[in-house]
Amino acid sequence: MPEGNEMKRVRPLYGTYDKPHDVQTCRTRISRRVFLQGAAGGAAALAWPRWASAEARDLEVVRAQIEKRHDEAVQRLQEWVRQPSIAAENKGVTEGCDLTMRLLRDAGFGEVTKVPTDGQPGIFATLDAGAARTVGLYFMYDVKQVDPAEWSSPPWAAALVDKPGLGKVLVGRGAVNQKGPQAAFLAALHAIRGAGQNVPLNLALVAEGEEEIGSPHFPQVVRKPEVQAALGRCSGIFMPSAAQGLDGQVTITLGAKGVVELELVASGERWGRGPRQDIHSSNKARVDSPAWHLVQALATLISPDGNEPAIEGFADKARPLSAAEKAMIAEGARRLDEGLAKKQLGVQRWVRDVSWPEALELLVSRPTVNIEGLVGGYTGPGGKTILPHKAVAKLDLRLVPDMTAAGALAALKAHLAKRGFGDIEVRKSGGYDPTSTSADSALIRAEAAVYRRTGINPILWPRGAGSWPGYVFTDEPLHLPAGHFGLGHGSGAHAPDEYYVVESKNPKVQGMDGAVRSFVEYLYELAVTS
């Protein structure tokens, strides 16, 4: 996962292994609208929806429960953060899984089952509210690694810290990625029950403990027959999120590109040419070079300017942008700040000096072939006169519908073989198919409705350029809408001093109680949206 400087400045949208940056990096212009226009409650309260007028008294009771249970909700989040659960280090995973299962039971899930996989176990949980409708939830219980020396407050202390301009925040690994938003969602269930109400929908929840290492075994969880059956009854599935930027703005992203991560390994041993170990570089005059072989292979994968994928057949199935998607991007281009995006990325110009709207269209629609890393031979300071026996390029390929990870990999292998590079090993290390959800789905319309009532005009975005494993929900056989929802704010996923706002002093941003209210409202909205 990226850990560059840029990473440390952006908030997570997916809280994921391969967090997309497109939208976060392109911060929106700060809205001058009054955030809580027409709010029924205090300055930091959410407006209750018009449809809820008949239930206003009930909802006021839930609101009171949220405020009453604030400390309890914060303590629950602190307990969760204090339990490290790092799949990459196999640290605290069992304890983290068991704690998550208990928190789900406490919040009212009736059936909570550990789902073994070939890796870390998943969780499958259901809450039967006797409602007509069911919605799905996607949780993760693992977190990213930490270097405690880099933290101003210890990563497992879950301390409450005053952050200038923001208010009281909880600092700790997993605070925003993903325990804070998930704890806010669970607090919503506690508040509804505390108010003597029924949850307005049935819930079917899947969780994994390997999100931060690329969800290698998550399909094994989702594809269990009983999980498929439960998800098959859902109208859609969402992951709790802290979706607000510092300006309060929210983007609703209707899917994500797919990705394949892989290594290309050229070696004398596999090639049958060149040396089997590093030899003195003077031998280049008579011995083939696996490093040059790799360079020549790489050069065929991309256009001379390094921008257009040139892998034969790679993007044959890429679906062009629809008129509706183009319209979303055009609207986004008007609302997003090009100068700020360039500044935050540290770039002076886009590929081919395209305009801002074109750059955003490329970001959404172009399949890519990227070099993540090059490593071969001598990599230390200065030089060393060797002819290396091996060289490696680390690539990621980004895919748009209707491309697939398997199809991209097959195209790459066939391309290399056809051009005399069939000896170069293609080692796939991870990958997802693209994922898409319709803006017309109830899941998304309900999101937009809740956001709009708070005075937020969400940016609708056709597709994130990063990747998350939503395809396990949106593709065959489930075809579920899948998304992310939640007010609130946090930052520092994968970075030191990760935080989640507990009590906001920024009028544009919700604290934890506001996040909890947004989940209550979203559940009620989903219950009546069809």
Place this chain on the structure above:
Amino acid sequence: MPEGNEMKRVRPLYGTYDKPHDVQTCRTRISRRVFLQGAAGGAAALAWPRWASAEARDLEVVRAQIEKRHDEAVQRLQEWVRQPSIAAENKGVTEGCDLTMRLLRDAGFGEVTKVPTDGQPGIFATLDAGAARTVGLYFMYDVKQVDPAEWSSPPWAAALVDKPGLGKVLVGRGAVNQKGPQAAFLAALHAIRGAGQNVPLNLALVAEGEEEIGSPHFPQVVRKPEVQAALGRCSGIFMPSAAQGLDGQVTITLGAKGVVELELVASGERWGRGPRQDIHSSNKARVDSPAWHLVQALATLISPDGNEPAIEGFADKARPLSAAEKAMIAEGARRLDEGLAKKQLGVQRWVRDVSWPEALELLVSRPTVNIEGLVGGYTGPGGKTILPHKAVAKLDLRLVPDMTAAGALAALKAHLAKRGFGDIEVRKSGGYDPTSTSADSALIRAEAAVYRRTGINPILWPRGAGSWPGYVFTDEPLHLPAGHFGLGHGSGAHAPDEYYVVESKNPKVQGMDGAVRSFVEYLYELAVTS
């Protein structure tokens, strides 16, 4: 410097920064000739030359002195090895320089001067024997770094160890590269003086303390007016060597390719395209990639098979092999073992599946562009979804006469600029021009004569494919023949357990006394060769 497995098996020829491997790696077939055919002395003694018959009694006296002073010579070498002098770590360099100067004075050099440079100092020393002729000597007083944990005998202990099949060897850093052969040469001077004789030639010696880091300031030593004047009186210059392989065989190499070591650095900052720091790889869709830019630039430097340099103008001045050089290679191809060379290099076939004689012609005559290393972006295990802001290729270029390091570098820069890669930084880290010495020079004819009298039929080789800074002697304005001479054997330059044979039990290989005798004889031979 190469440290691969191959490196650890070969003996140094130059004892240098960029030790060539061509000939060592292509071991000769073991000669079945009697090694000391016609030897006047014992089984391990050298035959005295015919020309020396008039002086036979004097030479017998010198021989007796060598034997008498054996322990003293070994102790001198031990003292030298026990003084670390590592330019790369600036460790013990002053002490190493001062000790070397004392050893030179002790051996009879009358004027011994430290020559300051912009780096570590050199040494200039003369021995005026009142002779008609003067010969030059090239010494080094620095050694390669060590990792003591890898040594079976501590690198600064200079212990005498029994090595099965070889006899008693001195183990220590610098044992063969270059203190052993140099100590044997100094022992020759002590023996001549001990026998009451005059050294048969005047000597002019230059030494440097930065050989292992590429001799960056050695030209400053050689180009001092008084050094130029002294070298200008020389008939040639040689470096003491332990030139015998385990089979006793010796190769006389008539020069070396030149080399340029450099880094090509592609960065967003210099390019003005792409990012200034690593960013999330999803941005590849809209942001240029310095890593792809580097790959595309690299691909233009070489033919599609990775073998023929394609840098415009790079090899325009490359001089084709002469008929005499081709004849030497043809003879060498008959005497050198192709199968053994392939085995030692770990290669199955040569470039374009050429024959053994063609492979040797390429080794001698082809300019090369080699990738020593590739390093960019994420280089750790697995992947990391970044678009790197920078990527680096480490190259070495090998040059043949009449190419020059400066010319090669200029051609590379012009080539890149012409093809739209002018932003890629070319960072030269070191380099030498090619160097050539005529087989007809007195220096080389005297070498061959001494070797032949010992029963060794030396392989004459037009040019080493590795590089050493002989150009400072062979080029303008000195035009001196330059070479390496000395019987004896050692191995492990730049590797653990470096050794030099002190008492040989291998009848094909001389021990230290034999090496000392070879230097005595070489001096006498040079005194009468014109």
